[in-house]
Amino acid sequence: MSEQVKFEYSAFWSKVTEFQEKLGEFWFVHEAVQASDNNDIFHSEGIETPGRISFLIGKTAPFHVDFQYFSYEFEDDEAAKEHWQEKLDGWQKEGASWAVEKVSAITPKFDDLVYAKPDDLETAGLEFTDIATTLATEVPKDFGGLAYGTDQWEGVAAFNFFNNFYNPMVDCVDNQEWLANMLMRGCAFAKGIIDAGQHSCMTTVTTMVERVQDALEQRQDAHSISPSEWFVIAETALSLVDYIPLLDAVKTSPTGVDETPAPEGGTGYGDQAKGAAEGFLGWAASKIPEDATYDAKASEWTPEGLASDFSTNVDKINTNVKTHWDAFETDFVNGLKEQVDTVESKNLLVVKRPDLAGGNVPPGDFHHESSDQYS
Amino acid sequence: MGHDPYKPGYTPDAESSRDGLGDVGHGGQFGIDLYALYRAGRVNFPEQAQRFSSLTYSMQSSGYLITKVAGSVGNPAGLTKLADLRETLHAAFYRTATILNEVGPALVTLADDYAATDGTARGEFNRLIQSPDEKGRYDDPPPYVSPPVKPDEPYTPPGGPNYY
Numbered sequence: 001m002s003e004q005v006k007f008e009y010s011a012f013w014s015k016v017t018e019f020q021e022k023l024g025e026f027w028f029v030h031e032a033v034q035a036s037d038n039n040d041i042f043h044s045e046g047i048e049t050p051g052r053i054s055f056l057i058g059k060t061a062p063f064h065v066d067f068q069y070f071s072y073e074f075e076d077d078e079a080a081k082e083h084w085q086e087k088l089d090g091w092q093k094e095g096a097s098w099a100v101e102k103v104s105a106i107t108p109k110f111d112d113l114v115y116a117k118p119d120d121l122e123t124a125g126l127e128f129t130d131i132a133t134t135l136a137t138e139v140p141k142d143f144g145g146l147a148y149g150t151d152q153w154e155g156v157a158a159f160n161f162f163n164n165f166y167n168p169m170v171d172c173v174d175n176q177e178w179l180a181n182m183l184m185r186g187c188a189f190a191k192g193i194i195d196a197g198q199h200s201c202m203t204t205v206t207t208m209v210e211r212v213q214d215a216l217e218q219r220q221d222a223h224s225i226s227p228s229e230w231f232v233i234a235e236t237a238l239s240l241v242d243y244i245p246l247l248d249a250v251k252t253s254p255t256g257v258d259e260t261p262a263p264e265g266g267t268g269y270g271d272q273a274k275g276a277a278e279g280f281l282g283w284a285a286s287k288i289p290e291d292a293t294y295d296a297k298a299s300e301w302t303p304e305g306l307a308s309d310f311s312t313n314v315d316k317i318n319t320n321v322k323t324h325w326d327a328f329e330t331d332f333v334n335g336l337k338e339q340v341d342t343v344e345s346k347n348l349l350v351v352k353r354p355d356l357a358g359g360n361v362p363p364g365d366f367h368h369e370s371s372d373q374y375s
Numbered sequence: 376m377g378h379d380p381y382k383p384g385y386t387p388d389a390e391s392s393r394d395g396l397g398d399v400g401h402g403g404q405f406g407i408d409l410y411a412l413y414r415a416g417r418v419n420f421p422e423q424a425q426r427f428s429s430l431t432y433s434m435q436s437s438g439y440l441i442t443k444v445a446g447s448v449g450n451p452a453g454l455t456k457l458a459d460l461r462e463t464l465h466a467a468f469y470r471t472a473t474i475l476n477e478v479g480p481a482l483v484t485l486a487d488d489y490a491a492t493d494g495t496a497r498g499e500f501n502r503l504i505q506s507p508d509e510k511g512r513y514d515d516p517p518p519y520v521s522p523p524v525k526p527d528e529p530y531t532p533p534g535g536p537n538y539y
Binding site for chain 1: 393396397398399401404405408409410413415420423426430433434436440442443444447449451452453456457459460461463464466467469470471474477479483485488489505515
């Protein structure tokens, strides 16, 4: 059984190279065995007993293949050996080229999967957490010590200063903290998608290396011991999105918004975000790709079949990852965007610039309650 | 010059930078309330303006990182939109820092101008600013406010593009 293998960039490409080399070797071995079988058939009937030469082939699981010849075909063993050695050398080269061509056609499919560094999103997420903490701990609710003065000052500019700027500031800071936390969640989800995709790539390529290895060993077995049955479940029990548990600890709804738009089929945005986290974990625990479960005899595999399976598996990973990027957009980001738009439209993300900020306001617009001039 | 409201040892005097204010308030409570405006504008607002300005710097690398990752996974719409929301928050910090930095000096000027209009209020203002609890607050220049970084300002990590 193939175990979940943690993604590591250089190890991944080493595995791809290993698969390519072994696939080329498998093609060569497969071709040689077929040629040997055909050669046996051709020489099974004849008036003379054919000569027989043997070659050790393969690097991963070497074994002997035999070729027979009639005296009219070759003068002696040496000439027959030279002929078949030339053939074998040619197939070996052809196998290597064939594998390069096959794998080169597959590797571009990894372009949107393996080059990202998901830890960058963790770094970004932790920065948002720090920012949220700063807002929560270092911006006092009455940050200017003026809360008491709301009723002491009168006039349009005073009203504007306290009611549209100073007092709402606390809600704006609250909502900035909320948004920072939601961005942290977004980074965690996105990291989860990338991690899962990369782990699936690693598992798939590791599985394919195991399959081609087993195919080579089976060919060896077939010519010496007994055929083995190959069985693997490419299960990806991913232990990722390590900091998703943190998500439960943060505030999930903005402040000062009367009507929180509930997502379709959901009871509230917080539930939605939590559900998304659980969804990702659920997905991570599933098998990716779903039919990366093989229960077949390695003796039935062909080089073309293995290359095709590899390609199909990577296609499935891309499809799964795309599905989750779509879900990320639909279930998480669009809902968040809707919330942010609502909060912004109510001036609850950034306070309105008070008239006072522009410089001198007419005294009638900002005067003390003790003034007789405007009473 | 005793009239520089930012200088250590400042106390308001009867000279206002604005003429013709008339009665914008009077009495001891007016002085107390003016002093609160002065303190907020001289100390609290710049402190918070700097806090939000710092946050605009903190936001830069997250923007860089999300955009970088998005590019390496084929720019899925969800991640691009997340980057836009990050920019919204960055813009909120930029705007908040800018507004706080504009309001602070306006409060100081207003308090200084208004204190010149009433002797009783000025006396109360002077008593408060020189009280043992408050005096040390103005020994230093106003907190420095670094210019906040605009959300669309180009950013290169301190160690170069391959820093992360």
